[in-house]
Amino acid sequence: xxxxxxxxxxxxxxxxxxxxxxxxxxxxxxxxxxxxxxxxxxxxxxxxxxxxxxxxxxxxxxxxxxxxxxxxxxxxxxxxxxxxxxxxxxxxxxxxxxxxxxxxxxxxxxxxxxxxxxxxxxxxxxxxxxxxxxxxxxxxxxxxxxxxxxxxxxxxxxxxxxxxxxxxxxxxxxxxxxxxxxxxxxxxxxxxxxxxxxxxxxxxxxxxxxxxxxxxxxxxxxxxxxxxxxxxxxxxxxxxxxxxxxxxxxxxxxxxxxxxxxxxxxxxxxxxxxxxxxxxxxxxxxxxxxxxxxxxxxxxxxxxxxxxxxxxxxxxxxxxxxxxxxxxxxxxxxxxxxxxxxxxxxxxxxxxxxxxxxxxxxxxxxxxxxxxxxxxxxxxxxxxxxxxxxxxxxxxxxxxxxxxxxxxxxxxxxxxxxxxxxxxxxxxxxxxxxxxxxxxxxxxxxxxxxxxxxxxxxxxxxxxxxxxxxxxxxxxxxxxxxxxxxx
Ligand code: GLN
Numbered sequence: 001x002x003x004x005x006x007x008x009x010x011x012x013x014x015x016x017x018x019x020x021x022x023x024x025x026x027x028x029x030x031x032x033x034x035x036x037x038x039x040x041x042x043x044x045x046x047x048x049x050x051x052x053x054x055x056x057x058x059x060x061x062x063x064x065x066x067x068x069x070x071x072x073x074x075x076x077x078x079x080x081x082x083x084x085x086x087x088x089x090x091x092x093x094x095x096x097x098x099x100x101x102x103x104x105x106x107x108x109x110x111x112x113x114x115x116x117x118x119x120x121x122x123x124x125x126x127x128x129x130x131x132x133x134x135x136x137x138x139x140x141x142x143x144x145x146x147x148x149x150x151x152x153x154x155x156x157x158x159x160x161x162x163x164x165x166x167x168x169x170x171x172x173x174x175x176x177x178x179x180x181x182x183x184x185x186x187x188x189x190x191x192x193x194x195x196x197x198x199x200x201x202x203x204x205x206x207x208x209x210x211x212x213x214x215x216x217x218x219x220x221x222x223x224x225x226x227x228x229x230x231x232x233x234x235x236x237x238x239x240x241x242x243x244x245x246x247x248x249x250x251x252x253x254x255x256x257x258x259x260x261x262x263x264x265x266x267x268x269x270x271x272x273x274x275x276x277x278x279x280x281x282x283x284x285x286x287x288x289x290x291x292x293x294x295x296x297x298x299x300x301x302x303x304x305x306x307x308x309x310x311x312x313x314x315x316x317x318x319x320x321x322x323x324x325x326x327x328x329x330x331x332x333x334x335x336x337x338x339x340x341x342x343x344x345x346x347x348x349x350x351x352x353x354x355x356x357x358x359x360x361x362x363x364x365x366x367x368x369x370x371x372x373x374x375x376x377x378x379x380x381x382x383x384x385x386x387x388x389x390x391x392x393x394x395x396x397x398x399x400x401x402x403x404x405x406x407x408x409x410x411x412x413x414x415x416x417x418x419x420x421x422x423x424x425x426x427x428x429x430x431x432x433x434x435x436x437x438x439x440x441x442x443x444x445x446x447x448x449x450x451x452x453x454x455x456x457x458x459x460x461x462x463x464x465x466x467x468x469x470x471x472x473x474x475x476x477x478x479x480x481x482x483x484x485x486x487x
Pocket of ligand 1: 178
């Protein structure tokens with residue numbers, strides 16, 4: 001079979017079951033691609049050739065014995081903050097550069113049980129803090145559409161790998177946009193599920209009330225298939241929700257007639273690239289022609305989401321990252337003189353600049369005297385933003401807007417000014433603050449770079465999001481376009 005690398009998960013699953021290709025052949029072909037493009041893209045931190053081939057052989061045995069599920073033998077990669085037994089989990093940090101987890105994250109465990117083959121661990125912003133993948137200790141990832149540009153972050157390695165056809169799908173995590181934003185900048189599909197829909201167990205914590213595991217794929221249909229495998233209650237994560245997991249693939253084709261779509265007024269007000277706006281308006285027209293009803297909705301508190309997030313997320317990170325103390329695991333400085341020196345130098349040498357900035361901001365907003373002025377106020381505004389969304393979902397079924405204000409920017413363009421970098425998350429953060437599911441889809445090209453639209457739904461509304469996304473992808477081919485040189 002040719003063009004294996006260009007096939008979606010759904011297509012590969014069918015080819016494996018029809019024995020048109022074996023999992024070992026597929027794994028070898030993709031490993032060769034991963035290795036060939038590693039120098040140019042830096043999408044991976046660990047390439048797990050040996051483990052992958054063993055898993056593939058096991059998958060082939062299951063396929064041969066008719067003991068296979070729909071994902072058996074399909075290769076994937078994991079963002080390097082999902083714990084994986086036997087392979088490093090670095091979180092893109094010097095702090096964990098040599099850390100090997102003794103257990104699998106629930107997401108990894110479920111995909112392994114489904115027979116998915118793990119090709120490796122993808123590069124990311126350090127501890128998932130970033131919007132450009134430039135904070136990784138292992139160097140930046142390059143955008144396959146233009147290697148002088150960023151892939152977005154923090155799941156930039158996953159998005160670049162899926163866009164460059166190195167893997168058909170990869171996991172990601174989204175605390176303030178880290179699945180949707182890199183998916184948008186790399187021209188692939190990124191799904192952030194509802195908070196609580198997918199277990200966070202074994203996902204190294206950044207900001208626990210916002211972090212959510214999800215998927216980067218080349219189609220909404222693939223995201224549906226994979227979400228079914230990773231979603232569901234996990235007693236090891238007390239915030240995972242005990243709700244049955246629907247058959248996401250079954251609802252994909254549902255007609256859009258009568259669907260009420262809200263166009264998010266605030267998302268079109270501020271600094272949106274006109275070329276991206278045009279592509280989104282065209283997408284809305286297409287959805288209207290399929291019977292959807294389009295109306296404007298306003299979420300007046302949404303413009304406060306960036307400052308709110310940049311209080312809440314650093315506060316939680318300052319607490320979560322306190323565990324990296326040079327004692328239990330992770331980086332330890334050389335020859336500490338006493339306990340305090342051990343703490344200070346291990347953390348000082350182990351963490352990069354952005355992580356330190358967040359820890360300091362977080363510690364400040366939580367400190368006595370400032371707690372009420374910053375942290376408590378941010379929590380209140382967070383509630384107002386949630387209420388805005390809730391009101392909107394009384395009127396419409398989903399809301400649509402852009403994922404990012406611009407297409408991929410040049411490497412280094414925003415590294416000198418953290419606030420400019422943070423503003424890149426302006427359209428994605430709202431869904432995290434409110435715990436809502438959201439999906440980003442490619443909807444055009446502007447000067448040769450992908451543009452994306454975002455669909456946000458009510459809690460546990462993944463079926464509807466995937467349905468709208470799939471119907472859009474049935475009528476368009478933006479998601480089928482490969483970056484030049486990677487087809
Ligand atoms: N870019 C945002 C940040 O830097 C979001 C990151 C994320 O979703 N992990 O915090």
